[in-house]
Amino acid sequence: MLDPVQVLSDYVRFPSVSADPAFHEGLNGARQYACGVLEQLGFKVEVVPTGLHPIILAERGGDRAWPHVIIYGHYDVQPPDPLNKWTTPPFEPVIRGRRLYGRGTADNKGPQAVQFGALAKVFAENPNLPLRITFLIEGEEEIGSPSFADFLKKHRDRLREANLVLLSDTGSPNPEQIVITTGLRGLTGLEVTLTGPRTDLHSGIHGGALLNPIQAISELCASLHAPDGRVNIPGFYDDVREPAQWERDELAKYPRTLEDYKQFLGVSQFYTAPGYTALEAVRFGPTLDFNGIGGGYQGEGSKTVIPSKAFVKITMRLVPDQKAEVIRELLEKTLRHRCPPGIKMEFSLKEGGSPYAVVPPGHPNTPADQSPVLARAFQSADAAITECFGKKPLYLREGGSVPIIGQIRQQTGLDSVMIGLFTPEDNLHAPDESFSLDILERGVAAYAKLIKGLAAG
Amino acid sequence: MLDPVQVLSDYVRFPSVSADPAFHEGLNGARQYACGVLEQLGFKVEVVPTGLHPIILAERGGDRAWPHVIIYGHYDVQPPDPLNKWTTPPFEPVIRGRRLYGRGTADNKGPQAVQFGALAKVFAENPNLPLRITFLIEGEEEIGSPSFADFLKKHRDRLREANLVLLSDTGSPNPEQIVITTGLRGLTGLEVTLTGPRTDLHSGIHGGALLNPIQAISELCASLHAPDGRVNIPGFYDDVREPAQWERDELAKYPRTLEDYKQFLGVSQFYTAPGYTALEAVRFGPTLDFNGIGGGYQGEGSKTVIPSKAFVKITMRLVPDQKAEVIRELLEKTLRHRCPPGIKMEFSLKEGGSPYAVVPPGHPNTPADQSPVLARAFQSADAAITECFGKKPLYLREGGSVPIIGQIRQQTGLDSVMIGLFTPEDNLHAPDESFSLDILERGVAAYAKLIKGLAAG
Numbered sequence: 001m002l003d004p005v006q007v008l009s010d011y012v013r014f015p016s017v018s019a020d021p022a023f024h025e026g027l028n029g030a031r032q033y034a035c036g037v038l039e040q041l042g043f044k045v046e047v048v049p050t051g052l053h054p055i056i057l058a059e060r061g062g063d064r065a066w067p068h069v070i071i072y073g074h075y076d077v078q079p080p081d082p083l084n085k086w087t088t089p090p091f092e093p094v095i096r097g098r099r100l101y102g103r104g105t106a107d108n109k110g111p112q113a114v115q116f117g118a119l120a121k122v123f124a125e126n127p128n129l130p131l132r133i134t135f136l137i138e139g140e141e142e143i144g145s146p147s148f149a150d151f152l153k154k155h156r157d158r159l160r161e162a163n164l165v166l167l168s169d170t171g172s173p174n175p176e177q178i179v180i181t182t183g184l185r186g187l188t189g190l191e192v193t194l195t196g197p198r199t200d201l202h203s204g205i206h207g208g209a210l211l212n213p214i215q216a217i218s219e220l221c222a223s224l225h226a227p228d229g230r231v232n233i234p235g236f237y238d239d240v241r242e243p244a245q246w247e248r249d250e251l252a253k254y255p256r257t258l259e260d261y262k263q264f265l266g267v268s269q270f271y272t273a274p275g276y277t278a279l280e281a282v283r284f285g286p287t288l289d290f291n292g293i294g295g296g297y298q299g300e301g302s303k304t305v306i307p308s309k310a311f312v313k314i315t316m317r318l319v320p321d322q323k324a325e326v327i328r329e330l331l332e333k334t335l336r337h338r339c340p341p342g343i344k345m346e347f348s349l350k351e352g353g354s355p356y357a358v359v360p361p362g363h364p365n366t367p368a369d370q371s372p373v374l375a376r377a378f379q380s381a382d383a384a385i386t387e388c389f390g391k392k393p394l395y396l397r398e399g400g401s402v403p404i405i406g407q408i409r410q411q412t413g414l415d416s417v418m419i420g421l422f423t424p425e426d427n428l429h430a431p432d433e434s435f436s437l438d439i440l441e442r443g444v445a446a447y448a449k450l451i452k453g454l455a456a457g
Numbered sequence: 458m459l460d461p462v463q464v465l466s467d468y469v470r471f472p473s474v475s476a477d478p479a480f481h482e483g484l485n486g487a488r489q490y491a492c493g494v495l496e497q498l499g500f501k502v503e504v505v506p507t508g509l510h511p512i513i514l515a516e517r518g519g520d521r522a523w524p525h526v527i528i529y530g531h532y533d534v535q536p537p538d539p540l541n542k543w544t545t546p547p548f549e550p551v552i553r554g555r556r557l558y559g560r561g562t563a564d565n566k567g568p569q570a571v572q573f574g575a576l577a578k579v580f581a582e583n584p585n586l587p588l589r590i591t592f593l594i595e596g597e598e599e600i601g602s603p604s605f606a607d608f609l610k611k612h613r614d615r616l617r618e619a620n621l622v623l624l625s626d627t628g629s630p631n632p633e634q635i636v637i638t639t640g641l642r643g644l645t646g647l648e649v650t651l652t653g654p655r656t657d658l659h660s661g662i663h664g665g666a667l668l669n670p671i672q673a674i675s676e677l678c679a680s681l682h683a684p685d686g687r688v689n690i691p692g693f694y695d696d697v698r699e700p701a702q703w704e705r706d707e708l709a710k711y712p713r714t715l716e717d718y719k720q721f722l723g724v725s726q727f728y729t730a731p732g733y734t735a736l737e738a739v740r741f742g743p744t745l746d747f748n749g750i751g752g753g754y755q756g757e758g759s760k761t762v763i764p765s766k767a768f769v770k771i772t773m774r775l776v777p778d779q780k781a782e783v784i785r786e787l788l789e790k791t792l793r794h795r796c797p798p799g800i801k802m803e804f805s806l807k808e809g810g811s812p813y814a815v816v817p818p819g820h821p822n823t824p825a826d827q828s829p830v831l832a833r834a835f836q837s838a839d840a841a842i843t844e845c846f847g848k849k850p851l852y853l854r855e856g857g858s859v860p861i862i863g864q865i866r867q868q869t870g871l872d873s874v875m876i877g878l879f880t881p882e883d884n885l886h887a888p889d890e891s892f893s894l895d896i897l898e899r900g901v902a903a904y905a906k907l908i909k910g911l912a913a914g
Contacts (some may be wrong), residue, residue, distance in 0.1 A: 059655070185661060189759060198723025202856030203746045207774050208738035209718070211728035214747035215682060221675035261666070269799040271668035281665035289660045290671035291762050293751035297770065302806055304772050305748050312671070313754065314711060315761050317664050342726040349759055352588025401663030425604060 001124055004117030005100065005437065006445055007037060011075075011109045012093040012102040018053055018076035018143050026091075027053050029076045030109075034137055037116050041123065043135065047299035050147030053139030057155070060133040066456045067373045068132035070159065070414070072167040073112045073403070074141035077104035078429045085431035099434040101307070105174030106426035110421050110435035111168035111443070114421060118447030130456035132160060138404075143170075145404050149386050152411040160412040163373035165405075166450075168443075171428075172400060172420035175439050178385045180378070181362060181418035182247075183397030184405055185286070188324040190331060192217070195308060195344040199378075200296075203304040213310040214295045216343045221312055223338050224288055229273045230290045234332075235332045239321045240315075243284040243397070244365050251279060270323055282399040287317045288331075313349070315401065324352030353403035358415040360395055373454070377417050382455025385419070388446035393419075419446075461901055462557065462894065464494060468532075468566045469550040469559040475510055475533035483512050483548075484596055487532045487566075491594055492780075494573050498580065499590065505612075507604030507852040510596030513610070517590040521912045524587035524830045526618040529861070529869070530569045530626065534561035536884045541669045542888035547592035550607075556891040563883035565598070567892035568625035568900070571878060575904030576578055591619060595861075602861050609868040611617030617869040620830035622862075623907075625900075627855060628885075629877035630712050632896050635842045637835070638875035639704075640854030641862055642743070642813030643775035645785040648806040649674070649792060653799070656890035657753075660761040670767040671752045673800045678769055680795055681745055688745045688773075690791045694910055696778045699850045700741040700854070701822050701846040707852050708736060717819040744774045745788075770806070774856065782811030810860030815872040830911070837910025838903075842876070845903035876903075 011033055015026035034056055035045045053076060080090035080103045081148055093102035098271050100110070114166035140147055141359040152159070170181040196213040197206075228233040261278055262270065275284045295310025297303035318327055332347060339345045359366045359383075361375040385393045405416050419441050427433045468490055491513055492502045500515035510533065537547035537560045545551050551557035579586055597604055609616070627638040653670040654663075683689045718735055719727065727796045728737040733742045752767025756758035775784055780838070788806060790872035816823045817839075818832040842850045862873050878900050884890045 058833060061627070079735060187661070187761070191759075196724060198861040201722065201749060202857065203744070203772060205855075206646070206722065206739055207744040207746050207856060208733070208742045209727050209729060209735035210722055210724050212746050214750050215678065218747070218750070220677035221672065221684075222679035225672060225676075265658065265663065265667055267653060269800050270666055271797075271799060276665070278666040279700040282663055285665045287664040287761055289669050289761075290675070291660060291760060292755045292764070293671045293767065294751050294755040296747065296749035298749045301810065302648075302770060303651050303748060304644070304770065307749070310750065313759060315660060315759065317591060317661060340728075342724050342728060351759065355664070359836065398662075400659065404908050431627075453845055 001116060001438050002040065002120035004440055006259035007116055008033075008100060008105065008110055008435065008440070008449070009093045011113065012100070012104050013091060014093040015080075016076050016104065016139070018140050018215055019079050027076060027269050031139060031369060032053045032057060034075050034112070038135060041116065041119050045277070048151060050140070050151060051302065052147055052152070055139065055147070055151055056135060056137040058135040062130065062132045066116060066132050067136070067454055068131045068162040069377070069454055070134045070136055070162045070165045071115055072165055073115070073135070073137045073169065074108050074139065075137050075140050076139045078142050082431065087432055089432070092136035095437070098437045100437060101432060101434040103434055106422040107428045107433070110440060111421045112137070114168065114440060114443035114447055115440055121444065121448045122451050123387040124196040124242060129452070131451065131454055148404050149407055152407055156411050158412065161190050162412070162414060163371055164377050165408055165414050166377065167416060168419045168421040169402065170418045171422050172425070174423050175436055175442070176389065176391055177255055178389050178391070178393045179420040180360070180381060180393045180395050181420060182395045183320065183357030184355060184402050185399055186316065186318035186322065186324050186353050186404070186406065188316060188328040189313065189349065190328065190347050191313050191349040192220070192335060193309060193311040193346045193348070196342070197306065200308050201306040203306045209304070211340060212306050214307060215293065215342065216310055216340055217293070217310040219340070220335060220338055221290060221293070229271055233288070233330050235330050236286070236327065238364035239323065239326070240286060241320045243280070243362065244364050246262045247369040247395075247397065248280065250396055251283065252308050253394055254279065254396065264280055269448045283397045284319060286319045287321060317401065318355045319330070320355050320357045322355060323419065326356045328352055335366065335431055351436055354406050356409060357397060358444040374417075376414055377450070377454055381417055381419060384446040384449035384453065388442045412442070459494070459497065459574060459577035459733055459896055461570045464573055465562065465567055465892065466550045466571035467895070468570065469557075469561050469578070469715070470664065472537070472548040473533050473561065473596070474483050474536050484533060488513060488596060491569070495592060495702050498573065498576050505608060507597070507608060509604055509808060512596065512604070513592060513594040514607055515592040519587065519589045523587045523589050524911055525591070526617065526834070527593055527619045527622045528572055528658060529624040530572070530592070530594045531565050531596065533596045533599050534564065534566070535599050535833055537789040539888065547890070550715055552894070555894045557894060558889060558891040562890055563893035564881040564885045564890065565626050565749050566707050567897060569594070571625065571897060571900035571904055574901040575908055576812065577904045578901065588680070588908065588911055591616070598715045606864055608811065609864055613868050618807050618827055618873065619871060621724045622865055622871050622873040623834065623835050624873060625876045625878040626859065627875045627877045630838045631880050631901070632893055633846065633848055634712055635846050635848070635850045636877040637763070637838060637850045638850050638855050638877060639817060639852045640777065641812060641859050642781060642912070643781050643810050643812035644772060644858040644860065645775065646770065646772035646806065647785065647788060647804050648768060648770050648775050650678070650766060650803045652801040652803070654763065654765050654768050657765050658763040660763045663763060667763070668797060668799055669763050670800065672765060673797055674750070674752065674767040674769055676797070677795055678747060678750070686728055687880060688743065690745070690787050690866050691738050693743070696780065696783070698744060700737070701820065703820050704741070704852075705737065706855065708740065710851055711736065711853065741776060743776045746772055746774070748888030750770055774858065775812045776895055777812050777814045779812060781811045784851045785809055797812060810858060810863050813863045813866060827887060831872055831874075834907070834911055837907045838874055838876060841903040841906035842861055844906065845899045
């Protein structure tokens with residue numbers, strides 16, 4: 001029978017770096033490998049071409065009355081640079097201690113090996129398991145899933161027949177405390193470029209006559225937060241839904257103190273908007289952050305120039321029920337309103353994704369019309385994790401953004417059950433990425449239990 | 458007799474770029490050439506070594522009762538890049554129309570050719586002219602004169618025996634309207650670096666918990682100007698001396714309208730502190746400008762990072778009687794006071810030079826104890842320019858800074874008579890730099906008259 005450690009090791013050997021065209025063969029190899037495993041598991045495998053890296057769409061059909069779960073994953077990985085920081089080569093997986101090292105072991109090939117291993121186990125016991133499964137494994141996740149929205153639109157009718165999405169591309173604090181992610185912040189932003197004089201000017205000859213674009217951009221940026229730390233854009237908080245008490249209670253069980261967190265960040269004090277602790281603010285609160293600013297002379301020493309231009313890159317993390325489009329328009333309107341006379345303002349890089357949240361069954365704010373299959377999936381996951389990892393999972397929203405989760409809900413109406421299988425120790429996106437063999441083993445057992453729980457009774 | 462056009466052409470042929478060690482031979486060549494011309498004119502020439510490029514110190518002695526003038530110039534030039542923008546090679550001087558083209562023709566070899574030509578003419582008529590002259594020609598002006606302060610200190614006693622400094626390293630608006638520069642703004646500044654978290658952070662995972670250094674630097678920068686455009690540093694204006702009415706009157710004769718100036722800058726409106734027009738503000742008012750700002754991700758597209766650091770380069774142009782040290786300390790104190798908690802602030806690049814101003818004879822604010830030789834120099838220059846250029850010169854302070862002028866006064870007590878011989882058409886520091894042969898010709902005549910006027914009667 002399929003050995004998940006062997007599967008993961010074989011899978012990682014293909015250098016499937018989506019960001020770099022030089023790794024084209026690695027992407028093909030990883031995709032073909034995953035297709036082979038899925039065929040071996042009895043799936044009908046289709047490879048759907050996109051503008052860039054094809055998407056694997058694999059189906060296990062069955063009676064239309066059976067529950068239907070979509071399992072999402074990605075076969076692409078982050079670039080392995082800097083190579084000289086790896087203890088062993090990134091695409092030559094090796095086991096040291098109870099970990100398998102290699103690029104992609106945790107993100108996202110390890111969790112897929114868990115799912116493959118669990119299915120092999122379940123199908124060996126019950127080849128006629130009454131459950132329909134559709135695998136969606138994309139190859140562009142690490143570069144922002146540029147083809148995924150189009151794919152969803154084209155396959156919407158087929159996908160919306162399913163009951164839920166199951167995935168493991170989020171994290172947990174440690175192998176003892178698994179997190180089921182119940183929400184993700186949305187993301188929207190703008191790049192703002194200001195132009196003052198037609199060309200860079202000598203600050204001696206012309207200083208004092210005109211508004212310096214760096215001054216203008218500083219004053220604009222400074223206007224975007226109130227002294228109490230809240231975002232100072234009229235209407236910004238209008239649609240913000242406060243976290244439920246049970247969500248704060250769950251977070252209170254999170255194994256990290258504020259003092260730990262401060263030390264981790266390396267700051268002497270937090271800076272949060274009123275009403276949230278720092279640990280709450282990063283999950284429940286919306287933000288406006290400056291990701292980059294530039295203008296004028298940035299080299300060594302001094303050059304007494306008044307620059308013609310300055311720019312800033314702004315992104316905002318959104319929480320339910322803020323809408324990306326609406327908030328981006330509020331920002332644009334506010335900036336236009338505050339732009340000083342004599343300065344030309346241009347916007348670029350308009351991108352965005354709305355926030356996502358789901359409420360598991362059994363809470364005061366669980367929707368009355370929640371799908372019974374989704375409810376059963378959460379309950380099965382809870383029971384399976386409690387049994388196999390030894391502790392009840394925490395249900396937490398996460399501060400990051402996974403735009404495909406919001407897109408899936410928008411296009412198909414489906415909610416997602418996100419089970420965190422990687423931990424901070426795994427070094428995602430960094431040298432010496434690894435995946436815990438303990439989590440792999442417990443994960444296979446838990447996923448098997450969950451899959452069985454999902455099947456028709 | 459010495460032909461100033463030939464001298465300029467020969468002098469320009471030496472590529473004396475001080476910023477680039479590759480031009481070492483060019484610097485040696487230009488220096489030796491200037492020394493040769495000065496010896497030919499009867500000067501006793503000394504080459505004073507410095508840490509970098511030696512200074513020419515050439516003397517024409519005489520009776521100690523004779524007036525004594527120091528003539529300042531520099532034999533180094535700006536780099537010629539971008540080379541492909543030159544019509545003819547920068548170090549192969551050619552005449553087109555009534556202009557000599559080549560790097561350094563205007564800045565500063567042309568004005569020196571004027572001085573050499575004038576002296577040759579005067580000495581031919583009167584070999585025993587009762588005037589002592591000391592030439593100081595440095596080779597590091599285009600890189601900020603790093604060796605000059607030390608040189609001044611070492612030769613202070615010898616130099617302070619002179620009565621005044623004469624130089625032509627400033628500009629005039631056109632060949633019909635010569636400007637005698639009566640003041641220069643001072644310059645001081647700081648580079649400010651702010652550090653927030655110990656490393657760059659993911660803005661999804663950590664956004665909302667801590668103060669983003671770009672936000673902090675924007676708020677600091679925004680705090681440095683009041684809404685009316687004045688610099689918002691307590692004490693900044695305490696020592697500012699308002700321009701005299703005659704200075705405003707002189708400026709009103711300057712051949713540029715506010716509308717012209719706006720078009721030149723390419724702005725739809727000015728931004729000046731109260732009490733000054735834009736043309737006044739750049740000469741009579743102090744400023745605080747941001748010359749560069751940077752932090753976070755500045756590449757193409759988007760990277761959702763909270764940066765660990767952000768920096769800004771600030772310089773201030775100072776007017777009499779502000780003092781560079783005092784103002785820089787006020788800025789430091791204000792920044793430290795306003796730096797938000799949780800942010801580490803560091804300063805670098807502390808540099809500075811105080812402003813300079815001189816009042817020519819015949820004004821309400823001319824010092825009662827003004828040296829008669831200085832007064833005669835201004836009067837001779839005025840008469841010579843009026844006669845040879847056809848129009849009375851304007852007496853104007855300039856917005857730029859020439860730190861050596863302030864240093865000379867500080868070390869020797871000497872004032873400077875600065876006669877502007879280059880014009881905007883000359884393309885200083887840019888491709889196709891040139892010098893007007895009309896100005897060269899009129900300049901020789903005017904300088905000859907001035908020199909004769911300066912000599913003992």
